[in-house]
Amino acid sequence: MITGTTRLYAIIGDPIAHVRTPMVFNDYFAERNIDAICVPIHIGRDDLPRGWAGLRSMVNLDGFIVTAPHKAESAQLSDRLEGDGMHTKVVNTVRREPDGSFSSTLLDGRGFVRGLINQGQEVKGKRFYVAGAGGAGTALAYALAGSGVAALTIHNRTRAKAERLVADVGKAFPGCDVKVGTANAAGYDVAVNATSLGLKPDDGHSFELASVDPTALVAEVVMKPDMTPLLIAAEKRGHKIHFGIHMLNSQLELMMQFLGVSKPKP
């Protein structure tokens, strides 16, 4: 029952009809008797400052999720950046503070790390190879470097982007052994596809699967389909595999923690 005391959460994006966050958040609230709801808010791509001003004016709005194309501009509109958002200047979760201001962070990469741990995989002390230096690759790079990996190698089709990312991650985490790689992924515990390759059945691979150590885990960020061409081929070669959807599913608890409404299921 929505009453006068119900707290509001939202997801903003353009388009918005495809998002799953309202269902997932509202189930979470209902299962825990939290007096809150989450609604989708469609804010046009050229109208974000006005959209944010509207959100600021809603006193009973305690936070919101940000999806494409608003993640980078929302970082600029935030009063404060925390965690990976501070490094990437891209955010997906925004929390209202008691003084009315908004603090934001990016949980994509942390979701990937949590997803691995939830599936029984170690992250700390492991050697990671990541193909991709776009939004997903960048989020993974900071989250992995911040999780105590033994080594992190980033390969990207456009090498200059990987070089920039490696330099930035190295500055943010001076203790992390981070370097630019090639398509050869030999010598790692985990090899990750963090490019957009894999959405279509005839997509190629972002790295040389044949070079991957036989005991290495092969992981995806691409969520649909579950079994991408890379994971199909990796499984055939006897590798353990890890689905892209784990990264998204594992973000729910992280979002609730950041928003300050995390609660165990009764």
Ligand SMILES: NC(=O)c1ccc[n+]([C@@H]2O[C@H](COP(=O)([O-])OP(=O)(O)OC[C@H]3O[C@@H](n4cnc5c(N)ncnc54)[C@H](OP(=O)(O)O)[C@@H]3O)[C@@H](O)[C@H]2O)c1
């Ligand atoms: N599971 C999750 O929670 C989650 C979260 C975020 C994103 N994702 C998924 O991650 C994927 C990438 O998203 P993004 O935001 O990182 O996209 P993006 O910022 O546009 O970056 C795309 C990346 O893919 C590379 N790439 C594209 N086409 C390629 C090709 N033909 N050969 C080699 N590399 C190619 C790009 O390399 P260049 O730099 O050379 O162009 C770049 O590294 C999408 O499928 C997205 O749905 C999943």
